[in-house]
Amino acid sequence: MAGTRYLAVRPINTLIKMDFKIGIVTASDRGSRGEYDFLTGEKVMDVLKEYIKTDFETVHQVIPDEQDQIERGLIELSDKHGCQLIITAGGTGPAPRDVTPEATESVCHKMLPGFGERMRQHSLQFVKTAMLSRQTAGIRNNTLIINMPGKPRSIRQCMEVIAPAIPHTLQLIGNEKIELQ
């Protein structure tokens, strides 16, 4: 996939069998040119570890803000890597190259509008412009895909309110139970 770079799958804890895989997609033109946005994916992983107790491994992708490339990345993480959860970071604003929600909707079989509503509502306490985020969430087979903002601080704020709904959603779409911290 042109423009996409991969980090190796990294086990968090090699002593325990890990079945829980989380895909992290950073949508970023700069990042995909190898500049600095791998950092965003690392930050997402740090935030995930704060909230999720069950061991997990992650597959990172940094993809330019092109809808078809983000779609292919999401499909690959879901269908090939078998990620039960995919977190995207970035590309949710109103600018012409912000296309992550469109890519998400395109690959999902079911949308979950409540996730976007909840994240915007919560973020509004911190930034007056929260309402212009178009972030959403949806289901592809048994994968839950959730759009997050691109800024690490905003990612933590969003995770704070949606983490409590993640384990139940994953179970309802056919996955094993995971535990939060």
Next chain:
Amino acid sequence: MAGTRYLAVRPINTLIKMDFKIGIVTASDRGSRGEYDFLTGEKVMDVLKEYIKTDFETVHQVIPDEQDQIERGLIELSDKHGCQLIITAGGTGPAPRDVTPEATESVCHKMLPGFGERMRQHSLQFVKTAMLSRQTAGIRNNTLIINMPGKPRSIRQCMEVIAPAIPHTLQLIGNEKIELQ
């Protein structure tokens, strides 16, 4: 309609002419096999009586979680039975067989996203997983269709916040005025 069972139309008060008809659709695989989900429809009616003062009659349907069957049930309640209001119960989650919102959107001419937003926002006070409900509302001709959760307690919580908007909505789409308790 295969898989659909009907309860007889039941007058609440036979002394007063009743023009107000409410359709109740329980989306449930178990219920449509004759197990126990007629109870859900009864509970919905109990909650409606708590909030609506104007006499009404109800038409109950218990339909399996199949989109085309739910669509046909909604169309029948609206077009044939002339229900001004239809309440669905169940089938709003993220699981593969939760298809009530899809069926609702498919038969409606206009969607009312504010109802789903409001119900999720309110339910969040009671359950952390409220954001994963996909419930919505819409208009088919002069019928207002509102999706509710499947659990009686959640139905009451939702009715509490949407009841105040029901009479005005019904009037705006061409129906007579009804009164709340």
Next chain:
Amino acid sequence: MAGTRYLAVRPINTLIKMDFKIGIVTASDRGSRGEYDFLTGEKVMDVLKEYIKTDFETVHQVIPDEQDQIERGLIELSDKHGCQLIITAGGTGPAPRDVTPEATESVCHKMLPGFGERMRQHSLQFVKTAMLSRQTAGIRNNTLIINMPGKPRSIRQCMEVIAPAIPHTLQLIGNEKIELQ
């Protein structure tokens, strides 16, 4: 355009070069017949002046509640008049002739669901029926289009919560910075 009436472009301050143009569309069957709904557009302009410090000029249109006519009006204000911001007033309810959100969605390349959510949520403090408004917002090229209710008081209430997000949104879609009061 049959049924559409125009007010002349009116400079607010002729001493300063004005590049910021705001289109105001009043969707109203009565107004387009020349009755009294030009007043709505005037009220929208008054509210805009309370919130926006940067000089702007406005182009008013009063259009009947016909989707295709509203679409053509929005396209003209965006493509021909070069309005960076368009505010619509009215036509957001559930009635059959309320079609402003449909017209908006039809001409926009990107929707911003957070604006409608935020306005409904805020309006709920004032009217119990806020949830039945279907108002939304979206982007057509570098024009931000925002639906408002038809009542002047409700317009002010909505502007209060969305004004803080307007300057940043306009910049993100390629426009110059504007300042709020």
